[in-house]
Amino acid sequence: MKSSEALSSKIITLLTDFALKDPFVGQMKGVILSINPHAKIVDITHEIEPQAVEDAAFVLYESFHYFPEGSIHIAVVDPEVGSQRKALIVKSQGHYFVAPDNGILSYVLKEPFYAVCIENERYFLRKSPTFQGRDVFAPTAAWLSKGIEINEFGSPAKDIKVFKTLYDTEKSDDKIVGKIVYIDRFGNAITNIKPEGKKIRQIKIKELILPVVSFYSQYPHKPAAVINSDGFIEIFIYMGNAKETLNLEKKQTVEAFLDG
Template structure:
């Protein structure tokens, strides 16, 4: 059963804020649904980084009310024959290109996946480079306004999944230079004295940033329940020379290791 729309729409893109793309999406949504409440979740996803967008979407939607509409546009295949999706899952709607971004959400037990039929939803041919404006924003507005029922979106279908990474990695670098990994906090339970290894360095796991001396590197559980690597009052990405995509792993501290 589709959720009842709440009027809240979030936007997650790799557009940045220098250009007018985000503002134009706001304009399209508000032109169709003036009472809509649009929240910019983030426009700082690394260009074409589907895994980063999926990571943040999967960890952010639950903080919004049931019936909210979550638009994610990271779209390297824009203008091709790839489908546009609406997924109803977790009491919310998700709108995105079918490029793997919604793969995990679309394959949850309660999910219903619809492929957008442009004619059925009343849209003309979109531009070849800006489906955020021409497809995803108007569909999101109509869903949020309660004017577009799920069965009116288009036929049911499948959703692509991202190719799994070779191993745990840094999936995002935040504005503080903290390294956000995809290692779930629950993985710590498998170790008596776990340490994190990144760029050849073994780091202790602490409860807060302040548990190590100034400018020292440390790992901790982030507010999104994955492991994060930080430098107290510093930039971990710069200090450690680590960027998005770098490998990272947990292991047991050596018996003579005093870090843990």
């Protein structure tokens, strides 16, 4: 039938801290394709720093909505694997998420969403104390992509763990105070400050006052900030590396001055 065929060719994305040198990611893909040969597997990233659940939450938030509705996103940065932490399937914003309950889904949950605990071992590859990415999350997502109904996997989930870092800003009449939440491969430091239409000409980081410009090459070789393509203030050095030059780190305070 047409509809089930469409369903079974669903996109399944992967986001982990497994890196690419080991067999882990290949094993997950093998498990998925053994269950649903028509799944379209797309890597978001496997280079999250080991156990950096907050980074993973941010990257997932930045990525999922570019995929078609109905996509299934597996997110496994899972330091507590094997413990009593819950495993979840969540439907939110038209997308499905399959992940441990450790905050990794913080920024993709939007009311009304629906969440179940992954409990039905019938859909596991095996019980697994050390690698549920392969043994629990991958097969669950693969069966979900084949059209198994979400309630088949377990009972409704409550009290999902969430971080609030991305929303942790202080707004006053003349400024927004936030912090660096992510540093990318170019050494650009992304903050949690979203001007949302407000005009900002300058920011302050570590006693430095930086101008806010429109695009990178507009301000060569010296530190500056832009409103990036996702709406966040981002600190950069064009043709340089802001993280290294300014010793930037996650959680450092940033002040954005609103225009008079």
